[in-house]
Amino acid sequence: MDSFRQDKVQRFEEFVDRWLKPDLVRAIAESSDLRRNIENLERNSVASLRTLVNLGSEVYVQADVPDTKHIFVDVGLGFHVEFTWSEALNFISQREEKLARFVKGFGSYFNFQQRDLYKGPFSDV
Amino acid sequence: MEEGAKKGTVTSLASMFPAEDAQKAAKRVQETLAEEKAELDRVRGFISDNTSLINLVQKLPDELHHDIMVPFGKAAFFPGRLVHTNEFLVLLGEGYYAERTSKQTVEILKRRGNILESQAESMKAMMQDLQAEASFFGATASEAAEGLVEIREDYVEENFTERQSPPGPPKEDAPTFSEADEAKVEVEDEEYARMMSRLDELEKEETEAECASKRDKNNTKVAINEEEYARLMSRFAELEKEELEAECGNEGGEDTENVAVIDEKYAHMLSSLDELEKEEPETESSNESDEDEKIKANFDRLMGHKSLNKNLRISEEYQSRKHLEPRKDKKSATEELLTKQDPQQNLTDQLNCTGLTVQSAAKDEASRTRSFAHTLMKSFPEKALMPPEVRENVQPATSSRSEVPVQTSKSGFDSHKAFTGSIVERTHNIQTNSSQQTAISSQAPSSQPSKPVSRFKMQRR
Incomplete structure (x- = not known):
C-alpha cells in the first residue's frame, strides 16, 4: 500500500516537473510577450501591419494586416475571443494574476516537497 | 550418461x-x-x-x-x-x-x-x-x-586408442590391440622421462663437481699439479725402463726407431708439462663447454662418454664410491640404458683384461700398446669390445673420427705422438678406477689402455 502511494507520488511529481512547470513558464512568457506587443502597438499607434508568416519549416510569406484594432486572443481550449486592445490588456492582466497563483501553488508544493525531504527520514507518517 | x-x-x-x-x-x-x-x-x-x-x-x-x-x-x-x-x-x-x-x-x-x-x-x-x-x-x-x-x-583428435578402449570391452580385438599400443607408448614415454631425468642428474652432478673443484681450486690446483708432476715423473721412469728393455729386447733396426720415438715422446712430454701448467686454469671451463656440446650433439654417445668422463672425474675427486652409485642408477633406469650399460661394463672388464694382456704385450711393443690405449681412450663400447687382434685396425679408425678433431689432427702427423701427449694423465685415473672397482691387483696401474678420455684431450677440443 505504501509502495503504491509512493509510486503515485512519484508519477505526480514527474508530471508536475515535466509538463506543468514548463507549461506554466510558457504561458507566463506568452502573456507577458503579448502584453508587451500590444503596448508597443498602442505606443506606436499602429493602424496597419505588415509581417512575415511562418508557413512551417522556416518558410515565410508576407502577410498584410489591414486593421489592427481587433485582436483575437487565445483563451484556452482552442477558443479565441475578439478583443480590442484595452480589453485584451485587461484579460492579459487577469490571466497573469491567475498564473501567479499557480506559481504560488507550486511554491507551496515545493515547500511541501522540501518539508518531506527534511522530515521524511525521521517520521514515518 | x-x-x-x-x-x-x-x-x-x-x-x-x-x-x-x-x-x-x-x-x-x-x-x-x-x-x-x-x-x-x-x-x-x-x-x-x-x-x-x-x-x-x-x-x-x-x-x-x-x-x-x-x-x-x-x-x-x-x-x-x-x-x-x-x-x-x-x-x-x-x-x-x-x-x-x-x-x-x-x-x-x-x-x-x-x-x-x-x-x-x-x-x-x-x-x-x-x-x-x-x-x-x-x-x-x-x-x-x-x-x-x-x-x-570438445572434439579430441588424438588419443584414438583411448577413445577406442572404452567402447572396446564388448569387442575383443580392438582393446587388446589398443592396450598393447598404449603400453608400448607408455613404456617408451617412461623410458624417455627416465633418460631425461638421468641426464639432468648427470648434469647436476657435473656442475656440483665443478663447483666443488672451483671452491677448492686454489687449494687443489697446486695439489693436482703436483700430482701430475709426480705422474709424469713416474711415466718418465717407465719410459726409460721401456727404453732399456727395448734396447735389450731387439737390437735391430727397430731399436733406433724406438729410441727416436721415445726421444720424441720425451720432448712431447716436456712440452705437455708446460702445457699442463698453462692450461690447468682453463681446464674447468673448457671441460664444461665441451661436455655441454657433446651432450647436445649426440644423445647416444652421451651415455658412454659421460659415464667415462664421470668415471674419470669422480675417480679423481670423489673416488669410486660415487662412481658406483650412478652405475646402479643407470641399471635401474631403463632397459635401453641397461643394454647400453652392459657394453660399458663389458668395457671395463675388457679394459681390465686388456690391461692384463697389454701388460705382457707392452714390453714387446710399447708403442702399439699405447696406440691401443689411445683407441680405448676414445672408448666407445663397441670399439672397446673389439678383440685384441683388431687393435691395429682400430687405430686408423680412431684417427678418422671426426668428433675428436684434435686427435685427428694429431694423428695426421704422428699417431704415436698424438696419443703420448694425452695419455699421461689417464694412467693414474684408470689405475684407481680399475683397482678399486674390480679389485684387480696393482698390476692394473701399468695398463695404460684403460684410460677412457684424457682431460687434456677434452681441454683441447
Whole structure:
C-alpha cells in the first residue's frame, strides 16, 4: 500500500516537473510577450501591419494586416475571443494574476516537497 | 550418461543466461526500440509536414492573396491576408534567408524531404535490428525459463586408442590391440622421462663437481699439479725402463726407431708439462663447454662418454664410491640404458683384461700398446669390445673420427705422438678406477689402455 502511494507520488511529481512547470513558464512568457506587443502597438499607434508568416519549416510569406484594432486572443481550449486592445490588456492582466497563483501553488508544493525531504527520514507518517 | 559427464559439459541455459536477466535485457532493448520508434514518428511527422508544405507553397501563387488569421505572438491573431504570394523567404541555415519563388522553394523543400526520407530509412533498419535483438532476448528468456540445457563436448583428435578402449570391452580385438599400443607408448614415454631425468642428474652432478673443484681450486690446483708432476715423473721412469728393455729386447733396426720415438715422446712430454701448467686454469671451463656440446650433439654417445668422463672425474675427486652409485642408477633406469650399460661394463672388464694382456704385450711393443690405449681412450663400447687382434685396425679408425678433431689432427702427423701427449694423465685415473672397482691387483696401474678420455684431450677440443 505504501509502495503504491509512493509510486503515485512519484508519477505526480514527474508530471508536475515535466509538463506543468514548463507549461506554466510558457504561458507566463506568452502573456507577458503579448502584453508587451500590444503596448508597443498602442505606443506606436499602429493602424496597419505588415509581417512575415511562418508557413512551417522556416518558410515565410508576407502577410498584410489591414486593421489592427481587433485582436483575437487565445483563451484556452482552442477558443479565441475578439478583443480590442484595452480589453485584451485587461484579460492579459487577469490571466497573469491567475498564473501567479499557480506559481504560488507550486511554491507551496515545493515547500511541501522540501518539508518531506527534511522530515521524511525521521517520521514515518 | 557417465561418458557424457566425463567428456562434455552440460550447462543449463538458465545458469549462463538467467531468465530474469534475459528478460531485463529484452525489456531494455524494447525500451530503446520504443525510443527509436518515437524518433521515427517524429521524422515521419516532419516528412508529412514537408509534403503538405510543398503542396501549400505550390498552391499559394494560384491566388493573389489569401485571407488568413495572422499570428501575433503565440496566443493572439489578427485577421489579415497573405500578400506577395509568389515570394517566399526560406531559411538556408545559420540564420541566412533567401528569397525564392514558389518553384524554387518547392525544389528546396523536396531536397529536404529526400534527406528526411533517407534518415527515416536508416532508422527503420536500426529498428529492425533492435527488433531481432529483442526477439532473441525474448526467446532466450523463454528458453531459460523452460530449462533448456547446453551440451558441450570438445572434439579430441588424438588419443584414438583411448577413445577406442572404452567402447572396446564388448569387442575383443580392438582393446587388446589398443592396450598393447598404449603400453608400448607408455613404456617408451617412461623410458624417455627416465633418460631425461638421468641426464639432468648427470648434469647436476657435473656442475656440483665443478663447483666443488672451483671452491677448492686454489687449494687443489697446486695439489693436482703436483700430482701430475709426480705422474709424469713416474711415466718418465717407465719410459726409460721401456727404453732399456727395448734396447735389450731387439737390437735391430727397430731399436733406433724406438729410441727416436721415445726421444720424441720425451720432448712431447716436456712440452705437455708446460702445457699442463698453462692450461690447468682453463681446464674447468673448457671441460664444461665441451661436455655441454657433446651432450647436445649426440644423445647416444652421451651415455658412454659421460659415464667415462664421470668415471674419470669422480675417480679423481670423489673416488669410486660415487662412481658406483650412478652405475646402479643407470641399471635401474631403463632397459635401453641397461643394454647400453652392459657394453660399458663389458668395457671395463675388457679394459681390465686388456690391461692384463697389454701388460705382457707392452714390453714387446710399447708403442702399439699405447696406440691401443689411445683407441680405448676414445672408448666407445663397441670399439672397446673389439678383440685384441683388431687393435691395429682400430687405430686408423680412431684417427678418422671426426668428433675428436684434435686427435685427428694429431694423428695426421704422428699417431704415436698424438696419443703420448694425452695419455699421461689417464694412467693414474684408470689405475684407481680399475683397482678399486674390480679389485684387480696393482698390476692394473701399468695398463695404460684403460684410460677412457684424457682431460687434456677434452681441454683441447
